[in-house]
Amino acid sequence: MSIVVTGATGPFGRHVVTSLLDRGAEPGDLLATGRRVETLADLAERGVRTARLDFDDPESMPGPLEGARTVLLVSGPEVGRRVPQHEALARAAATAGASRLVYTSVLHADVSPLSLAPEHLATERFVVDLDVAPTFLRNGWYYENYTAQLPVYLQTGAVLGAAGDGRVSGALRAELAEAAAVVLLEDGHEGATYELGADTPFTMTELAETVTRVSGTPVGYRDLPVDELAGVLQQAGLPEPVATMLAGMDLAIRDDALLARTGDLARLLGRTPATLEQAVRAALA
Numbered sequence: 001m002s003i004v005v006t007g008a009t010g011p012f013g014r015h016v017v018t019s020l021l022d023r024g025a026e027p028g029d030l031l032a033t034g035r036r037v038e039t040l041a042d043l044a045e046r047g048v049r050t051a052r053l054d055f056d057d058p059e060s061m062p063g064p065l066e067g068a069r070t071v072l073l074v075s076g077p078e079v080g081r082r083v084p085q086h087e088a089l090a091r092a093a094a095t096a097g098a099s100r101l102v103y104t105s106v107l108h109a110d111v112s113p114l115s116l117a118p119e120h121l122a123t124e125r126f127v128v129d130l131d132v133a134p135t136f137l138r139n140g141w142y143y144e145n146y147t148a149q150l151p152v153y154l155q156t157g158a159v160l161g162a163a164g165d166g167r168v169s170g171a172l173r174a175e176l177a178e179a180a181a182v183v184l185l186e187d188g189h190e191g192a193t194y195e196l197g198a199d200t201p202f203t204m205t206e207l208a209e210t211v212t213r214v215s216g217t218p219v220g221y222r223d224l225p226v227d228e229l230a231g232v233l234q235q236a237g238l239p240e241p242v243a244t245m246l247a248g249m250d251l252a253i254r255d256d257a258l259l260a261r262t263g264d265l266a267r268l269l270g271r272t273p274a275t276l277e278q279a280v281r282a283a284l285a
């Protein structure tokens with residue numbers, strides 16, 4: 001058995017590899033890949049094989065994928081370029097004879113109003129047509145998308161957004177990655193699509209309340225018109241297209257686009273996933 005993980009140089013893929021090791025995978029059966037392969041030295045020291053693999057470089061793919069049984073395609077970060085990148089990797093995996101391809105998608109990719117969804121859906125559709133058994137891990141929002149903002153929330157006393165009372169099924173990135181490791185190690189997930197988030201969703205008001213409760217610093221949620229939010233994000237230094245995209249995501253969240261009530265994550269982990277409060281507590285510790 002061999003498992004190839006793309007994006008292993010990023011935090012999600014790295015968590016997948018360490019979860020695979022924690023769950024008893026043989027290090028030599030794992031191939032961790034990315035462009036910045038030098039960042040994988042510690043995993044190589046543990047016996048994990050490492051290789052440079054670049055979605056944009058077709059010649060970099062056949063070598064690492066040779067002999068792969070299962071491939072985890074961790075979605076790339078370059079919004080707008082992901083369809084050809086993912087298709088290149090998926091095609092190369094199928095050509096190499098991989099029997100399973102697991103892909104990290106986004107919640108409700110087939111019906112989601114999120115601007116990110118079409119690239120994920122296009123990837124899913126491309127993979128389904130290949131001669132390889134697919135599993136789609138439709139990940140909810142990482143808690144870290146919010147906990148990374150804790151210094152700003154605490155400094156300004158405000159969580160700013162345009163998400164209204166929309167509910168988010170977040171999860172620790174590490175737990176979503178652990179769920180991926182489970183799927184990679186077990187049989188029986190072929191053809192499955194999982195909608196993944198922790199069991200208790202939260203609104204932005206509840207996020208602010210949680211930060212207040214855990215930190216002892218009063219933080220409130222301010223719901224802004226979407227254009228105003230985009231302006232604030234631009235003033236904070238984000239490029240205009242990124243600010244507009246992020247503000248637009250809040251509009252989708254307002255309509256519960258990131259709500260998942262399937263229990264899939266808990267089932268894959270075999271335990272209750274961490275709550276937002278636990279994530280905030282850990283981030284502030």
Ligand SMILES: NC(=O)c1ccc[n+]([C@@H]2O[C@H](COP(=O)([O-])OP(=O)(O)OC[C@H]3O[C@@H](n4cnc5c(N)ncnc54)[C@H](OP(=O)(O)O)[C@@H]3O)[C@@H](O)[C@H]2O)c1
Nearest residue numbers: 007009010011012034035036054055075076077140141142
């Ligand atoms: N659910 C959420 O809340 C959420 C939030 C953010 C991102 N995401 C998605 O989840 C993915 C993983 O999350 P993360 O936090 O680990 O993201 P990240 O830190 O941006 O890592 C992205 C990974 O993609 C690799 N990569 C980028 N361009 C590549 C290319 N051309 N060829 C091969 N590999 C390439 C990077 O490695 P190298 O640079 O070494 O190639 C890195 O390992 C992201 O890429 C994004 O699609 C989800």
